[in-house]
Amino acid sequence: MPLGDHLRELRKRIILACAGIVVGAIGGWFLYLPIYELLQQPVADLQARGINTSLNFSGVGTSFDVALRMAAFVGLLVSSPWWIYQLWAFLSPGLKKNERRWALGVIGAGVPLFAGGIYMAWIALPNTFLLLTQFVPEGQTSSALIDVGTYFKFVIQFLLVFGIAFLLPLILVVLNFLGVVKGITWLKGWRWAVIVIFVLAALATPTADAVTFIMMALPIIALYFLAVGICMLNDRRRAKRAAKEDAELDAALADGPSSGGSSSDTES
Template sequence: MPLGEHLRELRKRLMLACAGILVGAIGGWFLYDPVFQLLQLPVSDLRERGVDATLNFSNVAASFDIKLRVAAFLGFLASSPWWIYQVWAFLAPGLRSKERRWALMVIGAGVPLFAGGIFMAWTALPNTFLLLTQFVPDGETSSALIDVTTYLKFVMQFLLIFGVAFVLPLILVLLNFLGVAKGMTWLKGWRWAVIIIFVLAALATPTADAVTFVLMALPIIGLYFAAVGICLLNDRRVAKKALAAGVGSDVDTDVSS
């Protein structure tokens, strides 16, 4: 395909992806009130501890800005199958039929994994928030005025980072199924993989506390070893197939001679 057609196709897919996110954001605009109530649950838990915690809208346009952010965030999440498909549709013409099949399987598995990462992050969010604010003194003289923009940025980064991190082990499986790397290669490097996962988790988390990045790293390590197991099983399947093909060719040679 000529470069001009590639660029036109890229523009088309980007426009379709953005249109899907926009439609999702419009729906998110109308769901803002119940979603914002959910996002405030960690702050409500802090108030139940006796701390006067309040989300603070620090400027005139803050409420409108927050509604836009939440709507865009919801649109991005809700339309993820659509814009992931647009990425697939752009890449598919350049792939062979076998590569196309594996890529489609990876995309199909990536959506639930992304959702699972976000769900786990949402489950861990209240405890993480309480841990980070546990040093606010209890009592009537203490109050925590939390900037709402900073708070929502923290929450959205926390959810998205977990979602993306849960998808990363799929890349190992895809590379193995495409014949780029063996499962034993991933297994031999497990020590480096664990170190790299912990380092990246520490760099990626929006806070500096150790508990948050450990909570992120442990599930990813589990997914890493699950991906390695799938790769090893695939390598065994490929080896058996190659052996059977070799035995069949030897028999044909003997018969012909």
Template sequence: MPLRAHLLELRHRLFLAALGLVLGAVVGWFLYEPMFELLQQPLQDVANERGSVVAINFAGVATSFDMKIKVSLFLGVFLSSPWWLYQLWAFVTPGLTRSERRYAVGFLAAAVPLFLAGAALAFWALPNAVRLLTEFTPEGATNLIDAQTYLSFVMRLLLAFGLAFLLPVLMVALNFAGVGRAETWRRGWRWAIVIAFTFSAVMTPTPDALTMIVVAAPICALYFVALGVCELHDRRLDRRRAAAGLPRLDGTMPGPPPEPSPGAASEPRT
């Protein structure tokens, strides 16, 4: 596919993904109240524990309206995740045959729960992060947190973890599209572990190592599961190409069949 066609396809998929996001945001508009209560719950818990004032502050006249729009868009990302994840799959794997396109069902069945699971893990770590970042407030002082700042912090945390959990699924999608073989992912497993733990340490600003390990371990496990899926796919594809007399995808030819050993018994003559 030429570059122009790729760019047109990208524009088409982005437009469809944005349309789904807008529709999800419309639904999120009506879910604003319970979602806002859920987002500020960690602050209320910290305030109850310390007996001090820790709350969200709306500094401007239109800040509450702006907050509602952003929370609605934030909900739209999660509500429309099956739709925009499908658009991602359709763009990454445009060359699959009709029979191979059924893998899109498996891709969505894995990608959507993983994206939501990553966001849920981030939400689990959110109270510890809020507790740590607000414990430096002096005794007797009031901690009024700007609504925009707090919302941006929570959105970055949840979306970053959700997208991190999608990387193994993207590995499989690229492998199915013939872009990256399992050997490439296997050679970089050490870097994958380093990146996973670094990401966990940066995104979970808590002093304990247990939280970092709990967050990084699922990302590493998903990487190796995706690596196993890519290995199985490459082997099956190599066997299929070898049966047709074609070279493997890495450019090597299948080896000749093994010759019988010199000591092999000959067939008896009649």
């Protein structure tokens, strides 16, 4: 396909993807109030503990700005299957049949993993918010006036970080299938991986209850070892295929001189 056709196809896919995000953002605009009530629940929990906390709309247009950002965030999430498909539709003509299969597998696994990470982040969010604001003195003389824009920016970034963290095992598998890193390399580093996962889980769920952060860390650890297992199986399959190709090549080289010699004898 000529370069001009590629650029026109890219423009078409970008326009379609943006249109889907806009449609999702319009839906998010009408869902602004229930989403706002849901996301400010950690603040309500802090108030229930006796800490005078409230979200502060500091500017004239702050409420409109927050509603616009939240609608855009919801639109981006809701329309993700649509714009991911547009990316796939642009790349698929240049992929081979087996490459298309693996690409579809990556996309199909990435969406539920990302959603699972966001769900786990939502579970950890109240405890994290409590840790960051627990030093506000209780009573009527002290209060925490939190800028609403800063608060929702923190919440959205927190959710996205967990979503991306759940995609890391998938990245390990992709790097292995691309031949960049062998599965044995990931396996040798499992101790450091487990330590890092537990530390991050403990920071995300800062409570005295050890069961909470253990339950947070176990799914990520399970995903890590599942990714390592897939990488090891792929390396074994690749080694068998390489050995088979080497055997076929050796057989072809061994048959070559003998067949040539017999044909010369026949001619003589």
